[in-house]
Amino acid sequence: xxxxxxxxxxxxxxxxxxxxxxxxxxxxxxxxxxxxxxxxxxxxxxxxxxxxxxxxxxxxxxxxxxxxxxxxxxxxxxxxxxxxxxxxxxxxxxxxxxxxxxxxxxxxxxxxxxxxxxxxxxxxxxxxxxxxxxxxxxxxxxxxxxxxxxxxxxxxxxxxxxxxxxxxxxxxxxxxx
Numbered sequence: 001x002x003x004x005x006x007x008x009x010x011x012x013x014x015x016x017x018x019x020x021x022x023x024x025x026x027x028x029x030x031x032x033x034x035x036x037x038x039x040x041x042x043x044x045x046x047x048x049x050x051x052x053x054x055x056x057x058x059x060x061x062x063x064x065x066x067x068x069x070x071x072x073x074x075x076x077x078x079x080x081x082x083x084x085x086x087x088x089x090x091x092x093x094x095x096x097x098x099x100x101x102x103x104x105x106x107x108x109x110x111x112x113x114x115x116x117x118x119x120x121x122x123x124x125x126x127x128x129x130x131x132x133x134x135x136x137x138x139x140x141x142x143x144x145x146x147x148x149x150x151x152x153x154x155x156x157x158x159x160x161x162x163x164x165x166x167x168x169x170x171x172x173x174x175x176x177x
Contacts, residue, residue: 018112027112028067034113035083036065036164038101039093039120046147046168047091047123050138051131053160060160061140061151064090065115079116087120091139092129096122106163117164144168 006020016027039047053060066086069077080098088094101117131137142150147168151161 025110025112033068033079034065034115035068035079035086036063036104036115036117037083037087037095037098037120038063038117038167039087039091039095039123040144041123041141044144045141046144047087047093047120048140048142048165049090049129050140050154050159051135056160058158058160060162061154061165062162063164066090068116079118083116083118083120088126088129090129090131090135090137092125092127093120093123094126095120096124 004021006018009017009019009024011017011029014029014032016029018025018027041047047064048061049064050059050061052058064087066082066089068079068082079100083098084095097120099119099121101119103114103116105111105114129137129139140150147165151165151169155161
């Protein structure tokens with residue numbers, strides 16, 4: 001790659017658009033990152049959320065997730081604390097323990113954002129979930145064995161499907177390989 005300088009084209013409160021050579025891409029302002037939670041209970045049900053996403057113009061089925069340090073009082077918040085907070089806010093489930101599975105990039109040709117993937121262990125229902133500040137999140141508890149059918153039905157209803165669900169669908173998509 002050439003040694004051309006990165007140029008900021010526009011910067012808002014949450015995102016920044018940049019150009020470097022022929023590449024145009026987006027990053028999160030302030031270097032903020034996200035925590036994504038894989039929450040599967042003892043009965044092999046995965047906890048998913050459904051919420052309207054403005055860029056898609058429709059609701060999307062996703063793993064619970066949120067920004068690390070997004071409430072301005074915790075700019076040094078770590079991924080585990082953020083994941084615990086977001087899981088309970090969005091889904092009403094509390095995890096006994098969070099396991100960090102690594103850092104991942106969802107669309108590296110267009111977005112520089114990374115997310116930390118965490119596995120929630122020892123889930124306990126503490127409330128209804130639904131998010132904060134008008135997020136209007138619907139919580140779904142779906143048997144892993146029924147996930148393919150659940151996603152097909154969601155698509156039929158016109159919902160978007162988050163790419164991170166591929167990790168749960170992978171074996172079925174590849175014919176059990």
